[in-house]
Amino acid sequence: MDNKNRASTLMRKTLMAVTGLFLCFFLVIHLLGNLQLLLPAEQAKASFNSYSQLLSGNIFIKIISYVLYASIVIHCLDALIITLKNKKTAGRYAVDNRGKASKWYSRNMGILGTLILIFLVFHFRDFWYQYKFGSLPKDESGHKDLYAIVVAAYHDWWYVLFYVLSMFALGYHLLHGFYSAARSLGLYHPKYVSWVRTFGTGYSYIITIGFAIIPIYIYLTQHVLWN
Amino acid sequence: MKLYLKIWRQSDAASEGKLVDYELDNVIPHMSFLEMMDTLNEQLVLKGDRPVEFDHDCREGICGQCGMMINGQAHGPIANLTTCQLHMREFKDGDTIYVEPFRALAFPIKRDLRVDRSAFDRIIMAGGFVSVNTGQAPEANGIPITHEQAESAFDSAACIGCGACVATCKNSSAALFTSAKISHLAKLPQGKMESRKRVLSMVKQMDEENFGHCSNTEACEVECPQQISVLNIARMNWEYSLSSVLKK
Ligand code: HEM
Numbered sequence A: 001m002d003n004k005n006r007a008s009t010l011m012r013k014t015l016m017a018v019t020g021l022f023l024c025f026f027l028v029i030h031l032l033g034n035l036q037l038l039l040p041a042e043q044a045k046a047s048f049n050s051y052s053q054l055l056s057g058n059i060f061i062k063i064i065s066y067v068l069y070a071s072i073v074i075h076c077l078d079a080l081i082i083t084l085k086n087k088k089t090a091g092r093y094a095v096d097n098r099g100k101a102s103k104w105y106s107r108n109m110g111i112l113g114t115l116i117l118i119f120l121v122f123h124f125r126d127f128w129y130q131y132k133f134g135s136l137p138k139d140e141s142g143h144k145d146l147y148a149i150v151v152a153a154y155h156d157w158w159y160v161l162f163y164v165l166s167m168f169a170l171g172y173h174l175l176h177g178f179y180s181a182a183r184s185l186g187l188y189h190p191k192y193v194s195w196v197r198t199f200g201t202g203y204s205y206i207i208t209i210g211f212a213i214i215p216i217y218i219y220l221t222q223h224v225l226w227n
Numbered sequence B: 001m002k003l004y005l006k007i008w009r010q011s012d013a014a015s016e017g018k019l020v021d022y023e024l025d026n027v028i029p030h031m032s033f034l035e036m037m038d039t040l041n042e043q044l045v046l047k048g049d050r051p052v053e054f055d056h057d058c059r060e061g062i063c064g065q066c067g068m069m070i071n072g073q074a075h076g077p078i079a080n081l082t083t084c085q086l087h088m089r090e091f092k093d094g095d096t097i098y099v100e101p102f103r104a105l106a107f108p109i110k111r112d113l114r115v116d117r118s119a120f121d122r123i124i125m126a127g128g129f130v131s132v133n134t135g136q137a138p139e140a141n142g143i144p145i146t147h148e149q150a151e152s153a154f155d156s157a158a159c160i161g162c163g164a165c166v167a168t169c170k171n172s173s174a175a176l177f178t179s180a181k182i183s184h185l186a187k188l189p190q191g192k193m194e195s196r197k198r199v200l201s202m203v204k205q206m207d208e209e210n211f212g213h214c215s216n217t218e219a220c221e222v223e224c225p226q227q228i229s230v231l232n233i234a235r236m237n238w239e240y241s242l243s244s245v246l247k248k
């Protein structure tokens, strides 16, 4: 019926998994960099700004960033194709208790992904776009003062809340996504399957808490306690 | 006990179906779910109504013919059980029970609770044949197979093709069924020889039958009467990628 769509269901899932895992890898680097924001304000400013400058000039990081943009686009498009196909093939019941047999977040990867995408639009607008195309003030060492932008962004509690909730959407996406990707790529040895599951759970917790704690910390230390 | 049944009635694939209310008295807790349906049908026939059609054969949990969505769960409320092995003692007097057919784009409804699962047969056919001498029993140790290998292949071969995995999957994916068939043959030396070709053609057929993408929710393993492991799916994915890459 639907055979204009040449790639097999399994190839599409492989593509999801590869792009998803690249995004997972990127999140680790991104988090490690951002942890500098948890330093005392003066130190954080110097360290974070010079780090940002360093990254923006590095050819290796440039390549990674193009792979990153491509991964996001391919992951989202493939997600859309998969989700639409699944909507079409799925049976619908008058009374449906199938949810008892699986985790809610495993059944709602499309919705969680959409939440992440909405978040990414704001995230790119407020930091990535500002850094690349905005006119940023310079700090004492002559680096673009991204730190000031970050601190200013978390001025409002509702913005911080939006960030934290988005990180939970990401967290649940990862909680299913990480091990699902390993399965899609064909990891079937029972021992390593259970290792990967444990690792994926730990990974998801660290990423979620790590990213969520930064806006809360900045909001509390820079906006609530000092003003 | 007395039951209030809401059963899907549909006269053929082309027509619209709907849930119809029935009351059934004197249900004995020891009855199987299918015996309860028989009792209802007896009453319908005596009244001159058309009985509710449903698939069944062995009634001992081995053929995979029976299959109903009972209160929104494949094969009813108990995990890892066929409908024929579900007993009325799992329900209470006065319960309302919804009975629907297994649904999927790939499983058209033939009538009432009876669905066309021939897509499964076509997936198996796409796998081709294994050359096994079916004459005299061959020498048992002619082909060395370890006990663990045999057990593992048998675990995959235990799939009875009931379709609960598809019915319970939010995407109506046939990944568990197809992967069980692929793994069962790939795990034994007789089937391994052609496993590369087999996985490609079975997956192609699976897609042509309009089953969905597997999301690894693992609901299928929970509802599968044979507890076929989701790791079969991972093995299929591995065999598929490898075979696609190595294909000449
Ligand atoms: C930082 C961002 C993201 C990361 C790290 C990520 C990671 C992953 C991973 C590892 C998987 C598992 C792949 C598999 O099941 O084989 C996955 C699946 C999925 N992702 Fe993402 N993803 C991200 C963003 C998004 C976005 C923005 C969307 C949607 C627009 C999205 C939609 C999906 C969907 C629908 C699936 C499930 C596919 C399925 O269950 O069949 N993801 N993601």
Ligand code: SF4
Binding pocket: B064, B158, B159, B160, B161, B162, B163, B164, B165, B166, B176, B177, B180, B220, B223, B224, B225, B226, B227, B228
């Ligand atoms: S894998 Fe399990 S649920 Fe699916 S058809 Fe086989 S026996 Fe039935």
Ligand code: FES
Binding pocket: B055, B056, B057, B058, B059, B060, B061, B062, B063, B064, B065, B066, B082, B083, B084, B085
């Ligand atoms: S009738 Fe054979 S398994 Fe239920």
